[in-house]
Ligand code: SF4
């Protein structure tokens with residue numbers, strides 16, 4: 406296990422010259438080279454549920470109040486023996502390999518890039534919310550300000566500039582590791598290999614092949630949770646609609 | 648077994664607003680009312696003339712109001728042209744963008760031919776409207792059914808449920824127009840109403856049997872119906888039985904109103920109830936009706952639009968051939 410909570414960040418930054426050099430090579434060479442396939446590994450054991458990522462993402466992506474692309478769901482779990490502990494589930498778009506949100510879009514506004522990132526073409530989206538229905542993870546929503554489908558983009562604008570996604574950058578516990586699945590030497594590649602057999606994805610039965618992996622994920626939290634919700638007992642922001 | 652409390656969670660708001668309920672309600676009733684208009688207007692079955700004229704009126708009122716409700720459900724209504732500029736034919740909704748104008752266009756041509764007694768144009772127009780109606784019923788059911796992420800929707804019974812409740816609703820709307828025109832009784836309409844309610848009850852029973860037998864995704868869907876939604880489903884079943892009982896006599900208005908209430912509630916339960924269930928975590932979407940355009944005002948607005956179209960159509964055309972069957 407890595408002793409430095411921010412190594413994922415440093416490792417990525419260390420690779421930047423390689424990324425930028427890669428961008429500079431001639432087109433033919435790029436076509437021959439297998440490009441990156443971005444993914445995330447969330448080590449829930451390192452997450453302290455501080456929501457720095459939630460806020461970092463909201464600020465980076467200028468989300469309207471009450472809309473979130475990522476959030477850390479937090480649970481109080483009590484065992485039959487009477488022990489109570491905290492469990493967390495950092496949630497975001499899984500950038501699925503088989504994303505059910507794409508085929509349903511009536512205007513082809515949602516698509517998956519060659520580098521694995523699932524995006525919405527904001528110019529084309531009609532805000533029909535069909536993709537919102539089809540996503541098995543509640544990862545999508547209609548942005549209250551734009552009236553278009555919205556979701557985590559892995560901060561594509563940042564990765565194109567050689568930066569890490571905002572949530573990874575702000576993660577206090579170093580729980581989020583972002584990188585290239587195609588590169589076995591990348592931090593995520595090494596971590597996934599080290600944790601082989603112990604990583605999980607959300608709702609594997611949905612057949613979506615998520616590209617967000619979890620270590621230390623509580624079985625009970627991998628889908629709909631049969632339990633009480635404190636949020637339902639509290640005040641919640643309401644929107645007048647887009 | 649651990650006990651879990653979601654201390655900090657969040658729920659997505661419904662992406663499909665009450666406008667969607669209005670759309671599915673109106674377009675379903677319109678297509679079924681169109682079929683109800685065929686015996687008297689196309690096939691000239693003796694005694695069906697009056698009833699079929701009122702059914703056509705119901706098809707027109709609902710069919711003209713429905714696309715506006717659908718447009719209002721888009722969060723970017725001004726971009727509806729993208730449905731045609733960038734159609735994804737792999738999506739049922741993409742196809743729907745073509746089926747709706749096919750149906751509404753066919754319906755208008757059919758109504759024009761029927762009311763102008765243009766026999767030559769009637770059959771082709773009925774064929775276009777009929778295929779449009781079947782395709783609309785098909786796509787509205789399928790676009791809901793294929794959503795595997797929502798257990799309540801992901802069932803082959805959903806398109807049938809929509810069709811059957813629309814069938815009952817079409818009889819209800821036609822009976823309402825009969826009653827508004829001052830008619831006291833129309834036994835054929837009450838027979839249809841009863842048939843519709845039986846079919847709805849049978850379908851719900853089949854669904855419950857599947858759920859109780861543990862079949863996926865029915866079992867999961869049943870488990871997600873909680874709190875106020877359970878009460879609403881019980882009321883739906885009870886009011887369907889009540890409609891059945893009310894329609895046993897000759898009275899028109901009350902069973903008609905109950906049948907319409909049932910057809911609308913069926914869609915509210917499926918769409919708003921289905922969307923309240925979290926796909927991850929434990930927090931349900933808050934379901935509050937408010938005085939906003941996307942909520943109560945929208946529902947009232949659609950009803951107002953139907954009334955407006957009804958007034959215009961009844962002012963321009965005579966629909967009052969007496970019901971005979
Ligand atoms: S998590 Fe949802 S929105 Fe993201 S790619 Fe998968 S299906 Fe699409």
Ligand code: SF4
Nearest residue numbers: 510530531533534536
């Ligand atoms: S909301 Fe936008 S991206 Fe989603 S299905 Fe509709 S048009 Fe496509």
